Amino acid sequence: MRRRAFIGGLGAAAAGAALGACSGPDSASRGGDADFFIDAPTWGTGLRRAGERLRAVTGTGLAPQSIPTTSSYEQVIKSQLQTRNPPDLIKWGSGYRMQDLARTGTLAPLDAQWARAEKRGWLDPALRSRFTYRGRVYGLPLQNGYYVMLYNKKLFARLGLSEPTTWDAFTHVLETLKRHGTTPIGTTQVNAWPAAIWFGELASKTDPDWYRRVTMGRASYTDAAPRRMMRMWQSMIRAGYHTSPDRSFDDFPALLKEGGIAMYAAAVSWTTQSLEAAGMRPTTDFGAFLLPTVSAGTERTVISEAAGITAAARASGRRQSLELLDHWLDPDVQRPWSSFLWGSSANPTLPWQEPASRRIQREVAGGRLRVLNRYWEASPPALVEGNVQDLGGFMADPSDPDGVLESMQSRARTEWEYWKKETS
């Protein structure tokens, strides 16, 4: 009898615990801060600072929850959004990434929040298309940045190198660095997405028009321009200009500091945080330049990355989240956030502190630099995921560039057809 009572009690306790677990997260609905899921663990501090300002205005702050690797993050979020208790707020990619998530019907529309922010001059209307699916807005920009080549200034100075402005000068830099025993460029395929960075850089500097058209499904991966580009990439890999593709992208700041690599492509302004954490000081230890175009007459472009902040449609604290998002782009809220990122605020009224991104921002505003979307967000996710795997395979074994392009084109045919069918 005592044993039965014990087992019964144990069962009741387990059932109680299970019910408790099902009752939902400690979210904005209970008067706490809004859960904000992000894939960048180091951003928690900046978001909490912005959250303090938001709490003063709306009564709800931000409680950042981080899941480090991009692939794990995306899978966890997609699964959680299907549940009855999804997170209140979610960081998500713009462009087709945003559309892919919005089409599942799990995101709350943010048209009113966007309209109010735009009316107050807190938003660049040109960004709207990156957060829109079937005419409705599903995200507000979390940050906006540009891809540059970050380089070790002291290493360049020691070897008598300067920031290259032409492809010939860039090639000279690569040859000099290699001759002196330094791997010139940090690139990798670990965690998949970094393979897209160098592909995007190289493609946009070879033929920006082809890059723009192919990401929209209006050009072929087997055109002459990509074939030329892949052969050039192949010769660069064979010349030893790239790191081994099994290096981690997270190692690059430390490698840059110790001279293991001389440069790598990354987004400013926020990547400079990692360099400073590695012990490098801006302007004296590291600098940034735009990768030159391969041919002299090619239009100058820059790759941009804009992530979004979205709200889950089924979140228990949805009302508070939407109220909070009404003030997300408020300069008072953006100031601590932008200060934390060294710039990159999507609110155009806030100046960017980081010199390279400020310089690019001015050039973009002056029409001297055309902005292109990052490859990761510029095409349907399934197409990009598959193609990035192909590119990762190419980085490991660059023997068949044409085969890689044919595989990418074959996937493009089926995935664009699938995407159009799914979203028509």
Add this chain to the structure above:
Amino acid sequence: MSTGTPAHQAPPTAAHRPPRRRDRALPARTGFLLPAVVLVTVLSTVPFVLTLWRSFHDDRFVHPGWAGVDTYIQMLSDPVVLRSLLNTLFWLVGTVVLPVGLGLLVAVMTERLSWGRWARTAVVLPYALSGSAVAVVWNFLLQDNGALNSALHALGLGAFAHGWLLTWPGNTVVLIVANAWQATGVAVILYLVGLQGIPPETVEAAALDGAIGWTRFRHIVLPQLRGTTVVVVGISLAGGLKAFDLIWVLTGGGPGRSTETLAVSMYWESFVLQRPGSGAALAVVLTLVVVATSVAYLRRQLRSA
């Protein structure tokens, strides 16, 4: 001695059967069986039937359309899936041969040694680690700038240094070796138990007959370890077919999806590409491989037992 019904004893007819007693036992029997039946139905049978149903439908999330065997045809003509199937077969062979062979070797070699327990502890210890932790450790070892290549350079064997995780099929082989490093521990434990269960008289009798060394091991010890081997091979087969965490953390299935097994491909289709139909079809194929392997193995073992 026969265990059948004696000829002179007629089987009980319905009229003579003690119905009350049986009826009283029925609810109790049902009560004992019910939790297991419900658990197996809810957690295993229903999901399998749903997965099977899903695999014959397209990849739409909402209102999926009937696709028949199209998904299977498309999947089996995909070179990535075919390589994934081949990798799964590599894993099947590798995870049986390596842990079983190494486990037996370590158990036999260290059984009678005074310092054997320390050697066994070193081999058994990785079994306590999670697959993800093992992957992180092996990543330090196998990276291009990792410990293995550094050691080869230090020993003047730099010509053998290369990207261990970068080219197929070598990367799949090193993943299987990493898995064997972890899985051998359980084989050692089981073989030690098996060795201790061998009656010493049989070994002594063989010694008196002049059987020593390999001959004694081959003809006296090994046959008596048959039961243990059945269990070790069974566990290794299951471990090989469900291999996921080690691959996912160490290579993510790459580069170029070259290290995927069916379990990783299923995850890739279902959760990365969000293709529930294709993911379900891969799950069904994986189930068929698991069931076919298990049934073939167990039938063979049970028949010979």
